[in-house]
Amino acid sequence: MPSALAELNQWVDDVARHVRCDRVHWCDGSEDEARLLEARMLESGELLRLNPESHPGCVLHRSDPDDVARVEHLTFVCTREEADAGPNNHWMDPVAAHAKMDALFAGAMQGRTLYVVPYCMGPIDSPLARCGVELTDSPYVVANMRLMTRMGSAALARIEREGRFVRGLHSTGELDPERRFIMHFPEELTIKSYGSGYGGNALLGKKCHALRIASHQARQEGWLAEHMLIVGVENPRGQTHYIAAAFPSACGKTNLAMLIPPDGYARDGWKVWTVGDDICWMSPGEDGRLWAINPEAGYFGVAPGTSGRTNPNAMAMLQRDAIFTNVAVDADGRPWWEGLDGEPALDWQGRPIAEGRPAAHPNARFTVSARQCPTLSPQVEEPRGVPISAIVFGGRRPSLMPLVFEARDWAHGVLVGASMGSETTAAAAGDVGVMRRDPMAMKPFCGYHFGDYWAHWLSFDRPGAKLPRIFHVNWFRRDADGDFLWPGFGDNMRVLEWILRRVDGEVGVVETPIGGLPRVDDLDMHGLAMDASTLETLLAVDLDGWRREIDDIGEYLDGFAPRVPPRLEAERRRIREALDAA
Numbered sequence: 001m002p003s004a005l006a007e008l009n010q011w012v013d014d015v016a017r018h019v020r021c022d023r024v025h026w027c028d029g030s031e032d033e034a035r036l037l038e039a040r041m042l043e044s045g046e047l048l049r050l051n052p053e054s055h056p057g058c059v060l061h062r063s064d065p066d067d068v069a070r071v072e073h074l075t076f077v078c079t080r081e082e083a084d085a086g087p088n089n090h091w092m093d094p095v096a097a098h099a100k101m102d103a104l105f106a107g108a109m110q111g112r113t114l115y116v117v118p119y120c121m122g123p124i125d126s127p128l129a130r131c132g133v134e135l136t137d138s139p140y141v142v143a144n145m146r147l148m149t150r151m152g153s154a155a156l157a158r159i160e161r162e163g164r165f166v167r168g169l170h171s172t173g174e175l176d177p178e179r180r181f182i183m184h185f186p187e188e189l190t191i192k193s194y195g196s197g198y199g200g201n202a203l204l205g206k207k208c209h210a211l212r213i214a215s216h217q218a219r220q221e222g223w224l225a226e227h228m229l230i231v232g233v234e235n236p237r238g239q240t241h242y243i244a245a246a247f248p249s250a251c252g253k254t255n256l257a258m259l260i261p262p263d264g265y266a267r268d269g270w271k272v273w274t275v276g277d278d279i280c281w282m283s284p285g286e287d288g289r290l291w292a293i294n295p296e297a298g299y300f301g302v303a304p305g306t307s308g309r310t311n312p313n314a315m316a317m318l319q320r321d322a323i324f325t326n327v328a329v330d331a332d333g334r335p336w337w338e339g340l341d342g343e344p345a346l347d348w349q350g351r352p353i354a355e356g357r358p359a360a361h362p363n364a365r366f367t368v369s370a371r372q373c374p375t376l377s378p379q380v381e382e383p384r385g386v387p388i389s390a391i392v393f394g395g396r397r398p399s400l401m402p403l404v405f406e407a408r409d410w411a412h413g414v415l416v417g418a419s420m421g422s423e424t425t426a427a428a429a430g431d432v433g434v435m436r437r438d439p440m441a442m443k444p445f446c447g448y449h450f451g452d453y454w455a456h457w458l459s460f461d462r463p464g465a466k467l468p469r470i471f472h473v474n475w476f477r478r479d480a481d482g483d484f485l486w487p488g489f490g491d492n493m494r495v496l497e498w499i500l501r502r503v504d505g506e507v508g509v510v511e512t513p514i515g516g517l518p519r520v521d522d523l524d525m526h527g528l529a530m531d532a533s534t535l536e537t538l539l540a541v542d543l544d545g546w547r548r549e550i551d552d553i554g555e556y557l558d559g560f561a562p563r564v565p566p567r568l569e570a571e572r573r574r575i576r577e578a579l580d581a582a
C-alpha cells in the first residue's frame, strides 16, 4: 500500500499535468502565506481593500454577476446505480461524469497556479473529524478555506497519519454558466467542480464534502452529517444544553447560533454559546446520546439583514479580518448592505446606486474565522463534541406552521423533518419565495436517496439510545399585510427556553394531532409587546389546513417509493387519522 502522502503526491502530479498549470503551491495555512496571497489578489483586482481604519484587514470580492449562488440544477451525485442518488438528486453515470469533467479540466489552468489545500473538517484531534484536499486555481477559494476549515500543515499531518482523505478538484474555469458543473462521486470520496468561484460551489470543504460526501459516508459508518447549527444555551443554574437546528439556506441558522437573549434573560443569567452555524456531524456516544461537532472553523454568512439590531455578535466579528463578497460599499469604503444604517455609494458590482435594485446582492456573504465570534463556545475544540439535547427543524412558512411544536417521539420527529417545507431564498440560483419541500434542510445536500436517508435517521432509535427530543419552529409567519407576526432574532430565545424546559421536564404541552404545543402561559413573553390574539394565531392548529398539508406530505413522500420506510408512512397515517377524529 502506498502511503497517503505518496498517493496525494501522485494525484497532484497527475492533475498538474492534466490541467497544465504553471506552478503548484502547497498551502501551509500560515499567516505569511495568507498575506502573500492577499497581496497578489489586491494587485490583480480580485480583492479590494475596505476602509482600513474602520475595518482593518477586511477585503471585498466582487464575483462574476452570473456566479452569485449555489447552482442546484448543475449539481450532480454520481453513484454507480442511479437509484442510489434518489429523486432528490440530479444523477450522472460516474464514467460519463468523469469524462465530461476531465475534458473541461484539460489544459484549464495554463498560466495559473494550482493550490494544494489540505484541510480538516472538525477539531484536528477529534475522532469525528475528517480530512480532505482541495486542488484549486482560485486564491480567493484558498483565502476562504483558510478561514472556514483547519487548513494547512496540521491537516496534512493528520492525512499522513490517517491515510484517508476526500479529493476535491476545483477550477473557476471561464465562469461560463454553460460550462459549470459540481460533480460528486461519493463512492470514490471525490468531488470535481468547474466553472464557479462562489460559496458552496467552490469551497469544497463545505457543502460538497461536509454534507454531500459526508452524508453518504455517515450512513455507512453510523453517524449523521446535517445542515444544522449547534448552539449551547446556559440556564441561570449554570447548566448548558446543546441544540442542533436545521433550517434551509438563508432561513436563520447563523442568527440563531449567535442569538443574544432579550434583556430580562441576560439579567437572570441565561447565556448563549455558539458552536456552529451551518453544519453538524453527530454520532452516538457510549452513553447513548448524540454527540456533535461543527466541522467548520469559520462562518460564511448571509450579509443582508445582519445588523446591530438582528445580530450584534456578527457585527462585532465583522469589524476586522473578514472577506466580504458582493456587498455594497459606502462613500468611506466601508461594507454596506440592506438592513444597515447609512447610505451605500457603490453597489455589489461597483456601479452607482440605482433606484429599485438592491445595493448588496441578496446572497452577499461574509467569511470570518469563528475565533472572532464573541459568543464562541469554549467547547468548540472538544474532540468528542457536545451532547445534543434537542433537534429543531424549521423553515420559512408564511402560514399554517405554528411558532413551535414538539414531536411525540423520534419516529414522529423524523416525519416532521422529512416533511419540512420552506420558501426558496437567494442562497441558490432560481426563483425566490416559492414553497418547496426541503427535508431536514438537506434537499440540496443529501448525497444519497432520501428514502434511505430517512431509514438511516429512524435507525438511531434503538435500545440504549438516549435521543434528543425533536421540535419544529417557524419564525416566518406573516399577517395579511405581509408583515412578520413574530419578532424573531433575540426573541427566539423565548422559544428555546420553552424547548429546554420541555427537555428538563418542567412544563407540559397542549396535545394536538400534529404534536405538543406550548400552553400559552408557559412561553415567557415578558417585555414583549404582543397582543393576545397574535400569540393565539402563532400557536393555533388549523385542522383543515393541516389535513391538506398531511395529504400533500403523503404525495411528496410517495415520490420516493419504494424506498420510503413504512414507519414514516405509518406515522403520517396516524396523524391523518388524528386530524379526522379532531
Ligand SMILES: Nc1nc2c(ncn2[C@@H]2O[C@H](COP(=O)(O)OP(=O)(O)OP(=O)(O)O)[C@@H](O)[C@H]2O)c(=O)[nH]1
Binding pocket: 247, 248, 249, 250, 251, 252, 253, 254, 255, 256, 277, 278, 300, 301, 302, 303, 304, 305, 306, 310, 427, 475, 476, 484, 487, 488, 489, 492
Ligand atoms: N424575520 C426573521 N428573519 C430572520 C430571522 N433569523 C434570520 N433572519 C433573516 O434571514 C436571513 C438569513 O439568515 P441566516 O441566519 O444568515 O440564515 P442561514 O440559515 O444561516 O443561511 P445559510 O448560510 O444560507 O445556510 C437574514 O437576512 C436574516 O436577517 C428571524 O428570526 N426572523
Ligand SMILES: O=C([O-])CC(=O)C(=O)O
Binding pocket: 069, 070, 198, 199, 200, 201, 206, 207, 248, 249, 250, 278, 300, 427, 428
Ligand atoms: O453553500 C453556500 O453557498 C452557502 C450556504 O451555507 C447555503 O447555501 O446553505
Ligand SMILES: [Mn+2]
Binding pocket: 227, 248, 249, 250, 278
Ligand atoms: Mn447553509
